[in-house]
Amino acid sequence: MIAPRQAYLHYVDGDSWAAPIRRLYGAVDEEWQRERMTSLLHRHYRRFGAERLLLVSAPGRTELGGNHTDHQHGRVLAAAVHLDCLAAATPNGTDRIRLSGEGVDAEIDIDCTQTRPRPEEEGTPQALVRGVIAGFRERGLATGGFDTSLHATVRPGTGLSSSAAFSVLIGEICNLLFNGNRLGPLDLALIAQSAENGFFGKPCGLMDQLACAAGRILHIDFNDPVQPVMEVVDSCPFTSRYCLAVVDTGGSHSGLTDEYAAIPGEMSKAATVLGQPFARGLAIDQVRAGLPQLRRQAGDRAILRLFHFIRENDRVMEMVEALRAGDTGTYLQLVRASGDSSWRLLQNCTSRTSSEEQGVPLALALTEMFLADGAWRVHGGGFAGTIQVYVPQELFEAYRQHMEGVFGSGCVIELQVGRPGVCAILPDGRLLPAGQEG
Incomplete structure (x- = not known):
């Protein structure tokens, strides 16, 4: 699968380049993407002297529905986005992995x-690389040294799973260079999750990695978290009228670990009171019937979070049905209901650590006041970071300027959704997803 650098340069400069690239990056400036790839190829040669290489792209992801449901074996609706980690990779015949990049x-x-694992590497790209290699070796898979040049448009801190995209990218490079691309998206996602949990120091479910690895718009059922059931949702009707974006409120996630951990902890504690290790399978009536015992043994907030999970888990299926039916109005109502539930019941919009830094609820309030149409919700883990918005196309630029006046230039990040997952870009124009033969 490794090809001459000149073959890639000829491909990127040719007329056949645009069609497959649109599958990855949608309507984003094609000439900019052409320049980006050309620059990466030249930089890889200057840095490593590599005349043969492989181009690999791993997307970020956005959570469309299912806020804090995956860790309770629930359902999620997620989509790969056009922002990605793009790498040129070449095996070097040694035991060294060398990476040079922009965005790292x-x-x-x-x-x-x-x-x-090395404690001093926690929170660094080195930890993710080391963790992915460890995951391959634990499974008896081949590894080796390689040189990689990287350009990342999925930025850390924007809620689009940059660490998952990077981990999946490294996994797919190993998959392609040393294992004949035999691993599919689920295997790559499990290895990347292990790297994030055990090496990077980030406790997380599997949604982020699986969305980056598999791509498209996915309904994922984590009833069996080791073998989740995935189905592609091909319909995306809202894009004809609305711009999907995230707004980066600029808040820091430092000091929030206890607040994040309390959500699965309280849900599981309350479920245990009702005789189950996880919230999946509980019904609202069961929770109501057990209220006296739940209040004594788990507390009121845990009850509210159970209510959120049960309704949000059902809501994911309703969102899938609305998308497939082309019913944008119902879909956006469900998005708003998801956001309302996260704010009132899950309570992951406001942080107790600082009354002065409440960017997520401020962004949600400003958006609600600005938009008479559309939808808004907290995005991802919450407490700090990003919100997700659906803005009528004719209002998007005005909305962008409004929010940038509060949260700074570049805070509104428009997203294209539904691209393929991690894949090799071949110089004949084909995209080769994980697990498929070349």
């Missing part, structure tokens, strides 16, 4: 035979 904080040079 540091140059990386590690020994791929050293696969124990």
Whole structure:
């Protein structure tokens, strides 16, 4: 699958380039993408002297529905986005993995035979690389040294799973270079999740990694979290009238670990009171019937969070049905209901750590006052970070300027959704997804 650098340069410069690239990046400026790839190819040659290489792209993801449901074996609706990690990779015949890139904080040079977690690397790209290599070795898969040049448009801190995209990217490079692309999206996602949990120090479910690896718009059922059931939702009717975006409120996630951990902790504690290890399978009537015991043993907030999970889990199916029916109005009503539930019941919009930094509820309130039409909700983990908005196309620029006046230039990030998952870009114009033969 490795091809000459000149073959890639000829492909990127040719007329056949645009059609497959639109599958990855949608309506985003094609000439900018052409320049981006050309620059990456030249930079890879200057840095590593590589005349043969492979281009790989791993998308970020956005959560469309199912806020804090995956860790309770629930359902989610997620989509791959056009913002990605794009890499040129070349095997180097050594045990060294060397990475140089834009969008990554540091140059990386590690020994791929050293696969124990290192506490001093927590929170760094080095930890993710080391964790992915460890995951391959634990499964008896081949690894080796390679040189990689990277350009990332999915930025850390924007709620689009940059760490998951990076982990999946490294996994797919190993998959392609040393394992004949035999691993599919689920295997890559499980390896990436293990790297984030055990090496990077980020407790997370599997939704982020699976959405990055599999791509498209996915309904994922985590009733069996080791073998989740995925189905593609091909219809996306809202794009004809609305712009989908996230708004980065600029809040810091530092000091919020306890607040994040309390959500699955309280849900599981309340479910245990009712005789189950997780909230999946509980009904509202069961919770109501057990209120006296739940209040004594789990507390009121845990009850509210159970109510959120049960209704949100059902809401995901309603959102899928609305998308497939082309019913944008119902879909956006469900998006607003999801956001309202997260704010009132799940309570992951306001943080107790700082009364002065409440960017998420401020952004939601400003959006609600600005828009008479559309939808808005907290995006992802909550407490700080991003909200998700659906803005009528004719109002999008005015909305962008309004929010940038509060949260700073570039805070509104428009998204194209539904692209393929992690894949190799071949110089004949084909996209090769994980697990498929070339």
